Amino acid sequence: MHLDITQPHLLEDYLKSKNWLNPQEQVLILEKPGEGNMNCTLRVRTHDRTLIVKQSRPYVEKYPQIAAPANRAIMEGRFYEKIQPFASINELMPQLIGMDTQMNIIVLEDLGTAADYTFLYQPGQGLTPADTEALAHYLSMLHRLTWQETIDGDFANREMRALNHEHIFKFPLMETNGFDLDTVSNGLQMISMGYKVDTKLKQKVHELGMVYLSDGRCLVHGDFYPGSWLKTANGVKIIDPEFCFYGCPEFDLGVMIAHLMMAKQTEDTIRRVYQAYGEVKNPQLVDQFTGVEIMRRLIGLAQLPLSLSLLDKEELLETAYDLLVNS
Ligand SMILES: Nc1ncnc2c1ncn2[C@@H]1O[C@H](COP(=O)(O)OP(=O)(O)OP(=O)(O)O)[C@@H](O)[C@H]1O
Ligand SMILES: [Mg+2]
Known part of the structure; x- marks a missing residue:
């Protein structure tokens, strides 16, 4: 089964063969529910309801020439299974x-035609105290309730971590990575070179990359940024x-705070995150992950729709450097 927006009948037959649609239910139309790069994600409309169907393929959906772990939708499905009791x-x-698991397909509840929170990167946009608390509380619960003595082998997710490791901890500080940052912000390439030749920084980022790749005791979302948060009629969803x-x-928390900083959220908002999250085992590690996430988003390949001037970026990079090297 190859998910294809132009083939609603094929998907109808498939969903019925799995008993995920009733025998009399008809697929009226398939739609693209929102922006996504990695996978093929579709909204299925029948007379009575809508569903989200997501398929991962051995390549990145938007850039088929780039290989990616084929079973990532199943990792996502296993995550939902794991949190079921909580x-x-x-x-x-x-x-x-x-x-x-054979077709690398998951079927999800449709949370509605909600926008994600990348609007936060626009000037003057703020995360409400209620949403801030809900997001931090979600992380806190996720990390605490899934804590266990032994590592869950189902969640090693090594290939996806290797992919992310490359993008977060390696590519951004490569001197000759072939990515001209002046195409993003004129002058950024030169600013980035100062960091790319800094051996102390590179060593720190290398060590932090090893922490990211090591196994731990709780389930981590792994991509906790505004693109993974949906603003629905029933509040924020992840x-x-x-x-x-x-x-x-510390990885999830560090990433979250990095994005709040790149979205110019107030210090009050960041304080509120820590308050709602509760005890943090290693605050220094949170700072370091914040630093590395800021750096990779500003000088790495996975750019965001940020509205930051060159000076803003320069200042944020300095802050990131301090968090990484001096914290
Ligand atoms: N359960 C859902 N309910 C409503 N909309 C959804 C749901 N799941 C996904 N969407 C919409 O589809 C978009 C793409 O989904 P998702 O982020 O899961 O795909 P992806 O291919 O993994 O994206 P990315 O490349 O950002 O990782 C989301 O931004 C959102 O707008
Ligand atoms: Mg994704």
Whole structure:
């Protein structure tokens, strides 16, 4: 089964063969529910309801020439299974309706035609105190309730971590990575060179990369940024845990705070995150992951729709450097 937006009848037959649609239900139309790069994600409309169907392929959907771990949708499905017993996490995510490990397909509850939170990167946009608390509380619950003595082998997710490791900890500081940052912000290439030749920084980022790759005791979302948060009629919801793994909780928190900083959120908002999250085992590690996430988003390949001047970026890079090297 190859998910294809132009083939609603094929998908109807497939969903019925799996009992995920009733025998009399008809697929009216397939739609693209939102922006996504990695996978083929579709909204299925029938007379009575809508569903989200997501398939991962051995390549990145938007750039088929780039290989990617084929079973990442199944990792995502396993995440939803794992959190099933925990209402406080579960209720903030779509329900898993079905999973086909052979076809790398998952079927999810549709959370509605909600926008994600990347609007936060626009000037003057703020995360409300209620949303800030809900997101931090979600992370806190995820990390605490999934804590266990032994690492869950199902969640090693090594290939996805290797992919992310390359993008976060290696590519951004490569001197000759072939990516001309002046095409993003004129002058950024030169600014980035100062960091790319800094051996102390590179050593720190290398060590931090090893922490990221090591196994830990709790389930980590792995991609906890505004693109994974949906603003629905029932409040903020969290999607897309395909990069999940059993690792250190500081990673999710560091990434979240990095994005709040790049979205110019107030210090009050960041304080509120820490308050709602509760005890952090290693705050220094959170700072370091914040630093590395800022750096990779500003001088790495996975750019964001940020509205930052060159001076803003220069200042943020300095802050990131301090968090990494001097914290
Ligand atoms: N359960 C859902 N309910 C409503 N909309 C959804 C749901 N899942 C995904 N979407 C929409 O589809 C978009 C793409 O989904 P998702 O982020 O899971 O795909 P992806 O291919 O993994 O994306 P990325 O390349 O950003 O990792 C989301 O931004 C959102 O707009
Ligand atoms: Mg994704």
